[in-house]
Amino acid sequence: MSTENPWKVLNSEKIYDNNWISLTEHQVLNPSGGEGIYGEVHFKNIAIGILPLDADLNTWLVGQYRFPIKEYSWExxxxxxVLNADPIESAKRELAEETGLTAKRYTEIQRMHLSNSVSDELAIIYLAQDLQLGESSPEETEELIVRKLPFEEAYLMVMNGVITDSISVAAILKTKILLQQGKI
Known part of the structure; x- marks a missing residue:
């Protein structure tokens, strides 16, 4: 079995484009040779996730209403x-904006594709430690509730299905494993 691309693109047309995403429809021959279409969402940014963890194993979650799923989400x-910028700088900015926290130490703990069946969106997740509290400054599009809680409670929120955001689930489960292995 080959790991080479078995898809053949016959034609492509960008059918939507804004500052954050573009949508391209491809006319294709699928791996079995059948004709079809494939919609591809291109993300113009990298998704950044930051799990702050203090010396007492507390973390911070952000709650907000998520328009696409029409639900409130803890994350x-x-x-x-930005694609061509150092992702750690984006992580520092996001952590400070949303929580007011700054960290002396960032550790990349995971890279993942969020929906590789329809998009190219890459997520990079960091563990932020050696924290200092400052003042948050969320963007105008964000109405956030920030909650400090024991990491173990966040882990139980994942296990009980309260936290469903994929980046959050991955970050919390990975951190739980790293803690169990004594790597944090």
Whole structure:
């Protein structure tokens, strides 16, 4: 079995474009040779996730209403990073904006594709430690509730299905494993 691309693109047309995403419709021959279409969402930013963790194993979650799913969501700190910029700088900005926290130490703990069946969106997740509290300054599009809680409570929120955001689930589960392994 080959790992080479079995899809053949016959034609492509960008059908939507804004500051954050573009949507391209491809006319294709699929791996079995059948004709079809494939819609591809291109993200113009990297998704950045930051899990702050203090010396007492407390973390901070951000609650906000998420328009696409029409639900309130509890999440780790998240935002977008410009594609050609250092993602750690985006992580520092997002952490300070949403929580007022700054960290002396950032550790990349995960890279992941968020929906690789329809998009190219890449997420980079950081663990932020050695924290100092300052004042938050959310963007005008954000109406946030910031909550400090024991990390174990955030882990239980994932296990009980309260936290459903993929970046948050991945970050919290990965951190739980790293803690169990004594790597944090």
């Amino acid at each position: 780790i700190v998240e935002g977008g990073g």
